[in-house]
Amino acid sequence: MIRYRAEVAVELQSLREQVLEANLELHRRGLALYTWGNASGFDRARGLVAIKPSGVPYDRLTAVDLVVTDLDGAVVEGRLRPSSDLRTHLALYRAWDDIGGVVHTHSTHATAWCQARRPLPCLGTTHADHAAGPIPCAPPLSAAAVAGDYEAATGAQILAAMAGTDHRHTPMVLVGGHAPFTWGADPAQAAHHAVVLEELARLALLTLQIDPRAKPLPPAIADKHWQRKHGPRRTYGQG
Ligand SMILES: [Zn+2]
Numbered sequence: 001m002i003r004y005r006a007e008v009a010v011e012l013q014s015l016r017e018q019v020l021e022a023n024l025e026l027h028r029r030g031l032a033l034y035t036w037g038n039a040s041g042f043d044r045a046r047g048l049v050a051i052k053p054s055g056v057p058y059d060r061l062t063a064v065d066l067v068v069t070d071l072d073g074a075v076v077e078g079r080l081r082p083s084s085d086l087r088t089h090l091a092l093y094r095a096w097d098d099i100g101g102v103v104h105t106h107s108t109h110a111t112a113w114c115q116a117r118r119p120l121p122c123l124g125t126t127h128a129d130h131a132a133g134p135i136p137c138a139p140p141l142s143a144a145a146v147a148g149d150y151e152a153a154t155g156a157q158i159l160a161a162m163a164g165t166d167h168r169h170t171p172m173v174l175v176g177g178h179a180p181f182t183w184g185a186d187p188a189q190a191a192h193h194a195v196v197l198e199e200l201a202r203l204a205l206l207t208l209q210i211d212p213r214a215k216p217l218p219p220a221i222a223d224k225h226w227q228r229k230h231g232p233r234r235t236y237g238q239g
Pocket residue numbers: 104105106178179
């Protein structure tokens with residue numbers, strides 16, 4: 001029993017360190033001012049989620065501050081309150097059995113698209129290299145949904161917006177009137193996708209400023225770029 005508990009602690013330490021690093025990456029890349037963002041990680045074998053505590057600035061955040069919960073949001077370890085967005089993260093972990101990290105930021109350009117309530121069009125190969133098609137934008141929640149379990153309803157709203165879009169190929173979404181969520185196989189990949197999304201949003205805005213009638217990338221080029229980086233016969237990198 002003692003040995004088992006020690007193993008759990010070591011495993012959770014690894015999860016905690018991955019989640020801490022993902023949170024710090026958001027701060028380093030300028031994606032999260034003050035406390036405006038959160039990253040979590042899911043240890044699927046143990047059914048445990050580690051997430052940033054609510055309202056703790058990044059420059060004071062340590063691995064022991066992270067809060068560990070089960071998939072229902074019950075705190076298993078930690079003395080601080082979890083991020084208020086926890087239930088949105090949990091909705092995504094419950095829906096998709098192949099993700100191990102979720103990130104939420106209010107990064108400037110991605111959030112501007114959310115506030116405009118516009119899906120992010122694929123205008124060039126930079127976008128096509130990272131996401132297969134436009135990034136969906138979930139509509140703002142109804143007053144009734146806001147009055148209920150707001151964070152869980154946000155999760156449901158994301159899942160509805162992603163219906164018909166493969167979450168493995170488009171690992172990011174815009175929440176209308178709010179801000180983006182991204183995900184990945186682990187916390188590091190979810191944070192990477194948040195950085196990528198911010199740049200795609202910035203590029204798209206600049207493109208449409210230069211030419212408001214700019215057309216989406218032709219499907220043949222978009223598909224070529226996505227396939228060569230992520231498809232079964234990918235040629236990108238050294239792997
Ligand atoms: Zn938010």
